[in-house]
Amino acid sequence: MSEVALWWIGTGDADNGLLESVRTHVEQVFRAPARLELAGSRPDDAFDIRRNQHSSHRTLLWLESRRPRRAGRILGLTDADLFIPVLTFVFGEAQLKGRAAVVSTARLIGAGLPGESARLGRRLRTEAVHELGHTFGLLHCRDSRCAMARSSTLKDVDAKLPDLCETCRALFLENADEIGDFHEQEKHADPADR
Amino acid sequence: MSKKNTRILLIDDEEIVRESLSGWLEKDGYTIGTAPDGLAGLKAVDEGPWSILLVDLKMPGIDGLEVLRRVKAKSPEIAVVIMTAYATVDTAVNAMKLGAFDYIVKPFDPEEVSLMVEKIVAQQALVRENVILRKALKREYQFHDLVTKSAAMQGTLELARTAARSPSTILILGESGTGKELLARAVHAESPRHDKPFIAMSCAALTETLLESELFGYEKGSFTGAAQRREGRFVAAHGGTLFLDEIGDISPKLQLDLLRVLEVRHVTRVGGTESVAVDVRIIAATNRDLLKAVADGHFRQDLFYRLNVITLTLAPLRERKEDIPPLVDRLLEQLAVELKKPVEGVSPEAMALLLAHSWPGNVRELRNVLERGIVVSRGPLLLPADLGLTLRGEEIPAHPASLAEVERQHIAAVLKNTAGNVTQAARILDIDRVTLYSKIHKLGLKRADDGVFEPATES
Numbered sequence: 014m015s016e017v018a019l020w021w022i023g024t025g026d027a028d029n030g031l032l033e034s035v036r037t038h039v040e041q042v043f044r045a046p047a048r049l050e051l052a053g054s055r056p057d058d059a060f061d062i063r064r065n066q067h068s069s070h071r072t073l074l075w076l077e078s079r080r081p082r083r084a085g086r087i088l089g090l091t092d093a094d095l096f097i098p099v100l101t102f103v104f105g106e107a108q109l110k111g112r113a114a115v116v117s118t119a120r121l122i123g124a125g126l127p128g129e130s131a132r133l134g135r136r137l138r139t140e141a142v143h144e145l146g147h148t149f150g151l152l153h154c155r156d157s158r159c160a161m162a163r164s165s166t167l168k169d170v171d172a173k174l175p176d177l178c179e180t181c182r183a184l185f186l187e188n189a190d191e192i193g194d195f196h197e198q199e200k201h202a203d204p205a206d207r
Numbered sequence: 208m209s210k211k212n213t214r215i216l217l218i219d220d221e222e223i224v225r226e227s228l229s230g231w232l233e234k235d236g237y238t239i240g241t242a243p244d245g246l247a248g249l250k251a252v253d254e255g256p257w258s259i260l261l262v263d264l265k266m267p268g269i270d271g272l273e274v275l276r277r278v279k280a281k282s283p284e285i286a287v288v289i290m291t292a293y294a295t296v297d298t299a300v301n302a303m304k305l306g307a308f309d310y311i312v313k314p315f316d317p318e319e320v321s322l323m324v325e326k327i328v329a330q331q332a333l334v335r336e337n338v339i340l341r342k343a344l345k346r347e348y349q350f351h352d353l354v355t356k357s358a359a360m361q362g363t364l365e366l367a368r369t370a371a372r373s374p375s376t377i378l379i380l381g382e383s384g385t386g387k388e389l390l391a392r393a394v395h396a397e398s399p400r401h402d403k404p405f406i407a408m409s410c411a412a413l414t415e416t417l418l419e420s421e422l423f424g425y426e427k428g429s430f431t432g433a434a435q436r437r438e439g440r441f442v443a444a445h446g447g448t449l450f451l452d453e454i455g456d457i458s459p460k461l462q463l464d465l466l467r468v469l470e471v472r473h474v475t476r477v478g479g480t481e482s483v484a485v486d487v488r489i490i491a492a493t494n495r496d497l498l499k500a501v502a503d504g505h506f507r508q509d510l511f512y513r514l515n516v517i518t519l520t521l522a523p524l525r526e527r528k529e530d531i532p533p534l535v536d537r538l539l540e541q542l543a544v545e546l547k548k549p550v551e552g553v554s555p556e557a558m559a560l561l562l563a564h565s566w567p568g569n570v571r572e573l574r575n576v577l578e579r580g581i582v583v584s585r586g587p588l589l590l591p592a593d594l595g596l597t598l599r600g601e602e603i604p605a606h607p608a609s610l611a612e613v614e615r616q617h618i619a620a621v622l623k624n625t626a627g628n629v630t631q632a633a634r635i636l637d638i639d640r641v642t643l644y645s646k647i648h649k650l651g652l653k654r655a656d657d658g659v660f661e662p663a664t665e666s
Contacts, residue, residue, distance in 0.1 A: 070226075097227040097228075097230075098221075098313075098314065099224050099227050099290075099313055099315055099320075100227075100231065100314050100320070101314045101315065101317070109233060109234060152234055152235065152236040153234055153235045153236060154586075154587070155549075155551070156586065156587070165316075165318035166318050180585070180587065180590065184554055187554060187556050
């Protein structure tokens, strides 16, 4: 399995302990090496002044265009509040069967009540698995405890385990084979990608 | 119904809205279509089918309310949701009056739109579930219950539909499990006799005398146990349709009796003399080659011609593999209701397995495999292991084709286990030694160099 690049693209300082916990978790769940990197810049053009939020769509395009060549996937982690035009906010977004995914801590922190920050780590790991799952072609799962379940509220996120259910794991392995082959072909076509 | 079969059409003039909303809903597994204006939207509705329409209120040309009005007039079963950037009470009331399912303001709260779509899907599923249960209860199947994309099958169904309106006798040919009874029921449902009884009878299941009294009825005292006069299936089907399955299996005497009934349209009860007039449309079916049976003298030629007025041939499933995906969807939907276990579909690998199987038992076998799959599956998607086909699929090519080959391999295996001791092997195989020797010779099992086939000394 090719590498997953994890980039902190938030405006605030990176919480290295938190990001490292996401990195090891991603490695474990997807059985792929994950590398935590510092982004050289920020997706500033994703900011929408009218909504005072960041467009997750533009963030994905920004990430995709900067993806390191050795990485098959790139996951952006940010503290910016993300939106898609029809929705008030999103926790994150991913390109279905694509290469880029993004998750924001902005809505995962919750109301900032005592104890919330302790939950942030688990929520972030869960949503990181969720968005990366989409890049492997996984759709939303009906099992409300699976990381791939649709979550529109923090309550939904907290009901999930930060891992794939048995069915989604099996589908991930099926899809990873298919998408993995695609990567191989691409590598042959472009030796510089090695 | 699998989520990919829930089709949602988005009609909005803003490309960014179409893109972001379709991308978001796509991840729920729904099939999404988009249209940039009211006109294109209405055209897409005609080309359908759609379960849900999400329509923007303000669009140039035909606006959202007009789309709603026209869709409700034509296809009231489609749930229409009006989307707008500026909510006013008036338009909301208007939309609801015109039959909109809901009215939502952009940008939506993710929870609100998720719950709304789920609610619509659940409601529509309930309606469909009722239809399926009612059909299963009354067994009233129609042509649209016969799922097919194959050109040959569509030709057959077209002919069946035309034939249904005539009173002619129909002969349905097809392997076991291809849906002969389903087709017969569909013909009945489409015929002018649809409000009269449909009586089905399998001719292979009963002995000659039993079948005779079942078909024609019997008089009191005509045989031991005939305590009352009883009418037969012909009389029961009066005015309607009598479906005689496995017609190729009936005895020469019954063939003659049946021929007489078809000619004179009267039946006489077993042990009786009085004849009763019957008006029955006969649909006969068989999985045998009737022409060959006629040539071999096992089936009366005159009866064959009586039955063979219109012939409908159902192709085996292996010859119409394009039908497997839609059949899987349809059967899963029915089975999920019957087994009370929600299921969304099969995984791509499981589908590949289903497409590769040769289906000797046809649609019935497919239904059984899926039923097993639903029972053992632990998630919403059936995986290859749930189908129980993997092993069978691998074993079939590895298995020898003929009975002789099975016998040869089994004997060789037993001889190997007994280290060539024929007496012991014969005991295990429960045949005598001489027979085993002749089989070894006949099946071409060679004596090994170390003489393992030497007769044991104790014999």
